[in-house]
Amino acid sequence: MTTMTERREDTVYFEAALRPDTGASMFAESSASQSADLDELKPAPGLAVRTANALQAKGFTVRHIGTFSISGEGPRSLWESTFHTHVEVRQAELEGRPPDVTATAGAQVPYLAHVSSEPFTMPQDLEPFIERAYPQPPPRFFASPIPPRVSYHHLRVPDDIALLLRSHPVHDRGVTGRGVLVAMPDTGFYRHPFYDHHGYNYNATLAPDATRVQHDEHGHGTAEAANIFASARDVDFVGVKMGANATLAFKAAADLSPAVMTNSWGYHLPGLDTLPNFLRPLELAVIEAVRERGITVCFSAGNGHVAFPGMMPDVISVGGVFVDETQVNGDFRLEASDYASSFDSLIYAGRHVPDVCGLVGKAPRALYIMLPVEPGDEIDSSLAGPGYPAKDGTAPDDGWSVISGTSAASPQVAGVCALLMQAQPGLSPDQVKSILKASARDVSEGKSAMGQVAGDGYDGPTGAGLVNAEAAFRLARSARPRGRHTYPPGR
Structure with missing residues (x-):
């Protein structure tokens, strides 16, 4: 049986940002919190479902279809081959002790993160649906x-x-x-x-x-x-x-x-x-x-x-x-x-x-x-x-x-x-x-x-x-x- 640690080391858990219908971007320099109208960041009707279908067709598991992003997961090999990139295993500490306190390590969990020096290419068939996609690290x-x-x-x-x-x-x-x-x-x-x-x-x-x-x-x-x-x-x-x-x-x-x-x-x-x-x-x-x-x-x-x-x-x-x-x-x-x-x-x-x-x-x-x-x-x-x-x-x-x-x-x-x-x-x-x-x-x-x-x-x-x-x-x-x-x- 695969353990949770092994699963985290071989699975990318991601958020795929849906492409807004207006041409705006949630990744624009100004924060979304400073925008009075969220409608400009929403995708066209039906786009989220079509995006989920497209991700599933490639072999990813879709866990949630949200207003602005899709939550999903997939094997490391599938992520790397789909987006022509590489990820690496990193360790995160769950306990939220002050960052300047030196102490024995608390609970550590592995996760897969994008290698900053590696390219990331959105496939042509996903380009109309997804603006960007990011692996998600665990929080403190x-x-x-x-x-x-x-x-x-x-x-x-x-x-x-x-x-x-x-x-x-x-x-x-x-x-x-x-x-x-x-x-x-x-x-x-x-x-x-x-x-x-x-x-x-x-x-x-x-x-x-x-x-x-x-x-x-x-x-x-x-x-x-x-x-x-x-x-x-x-x-x-x-x-x-x-x-x-x-x-x-x-x-x-x-x-x-x-x-x-x-x-x-x-x-x-x-x-x-x-x-x-x-x-x-x-x-x-x-x-x-x-x-x-x-x-x-x-x-x-x-x-x-x-x-x-x-x-x-x-x-x-x-x-x-x-x-x-x-x-x-x-x-x-x-x-x-x-x-x-x-x-x-x-x-x-x-x-x-x-x-x-x-x-x-x-x-x-x-x-x-x-x-x-x-x-x-x-x-x-x-x-x-x-x-x-x-x-x-x-x-x-x-x-x-x-x-x-x-x-x-x-x-x-x-x-x-x-x-x-x-x-x-x-x-x-x-x-x-x-x-x-x-x-x-x-x-x-x-x-x-x-x-x-x-x-x-x-x-x-x-x-x-x-x-x-x-x-x-x-x-x-x-x-x-x-x-x-x-x-x-x-x-």
């Missing part, structure tokens, strides 16, 4: 029903997260996220007893290129999903297990028509002032989800990374705030997390990251929130053992790990978004973002992973500050919806 993940006890300061789900984000008063008003669909593409979603013990509506499905829906070999998705329920305990949750192509997983999740999407992953793009072409299909998929489908989309800002899509103006970019045990004037002391990203995007002029923050631990490893994982998976085994802060003090097969990062912050904030959607159906994504920013708690101490220093009011490391569910709820009740309902269809 910015990462018993009763958890074990450890000796150092940490938070526990759901109660500690709900307390610090001030979700409890909203729950007490009967607003718990009920009836709001939240989707999350990630590494997988193991049916941990924690979710059944709390009676959460926790569901999992597969992206078209993923397998083994009941397992989460890495553990990231299973863990971070718990943060959503801490903020909004009655949401309808669906996790989409990601295969090799993150763009495909995002499109599959958007096709479920959720009200909210949360994404704890991305790509590190330091020093770039133009988006790499292989990410253009993902950029357009995100824009379509927000602007045309009315989905509120949250992305992690990164753990010292210059993260995309977390830098996109259309998304809610979520950074990190650390809350310690110290109380000042009857409240806990807040400070910017030195593990979380903050930066001004060079790709999207005028865009600062983050917008708002969730709860994130501190460097070097942000071991902060006790979260459920599949027993013995990558996270469970790699962090186990004594020696905090390098290790989390749990057993290697107990199904619990202490982690955080902006991977935890994004689903926390997504849960608060779900509360707002229940309180005021029809809020647009930009209204939700504005409400979160206007109601956030100011954070005036600490610095981010990039060294930006917090101060009074809106600042570099935390944006508007730590999300405040209670204040956001009060503000949302008075907002006037703009007519686009982002509730899922009634059951």
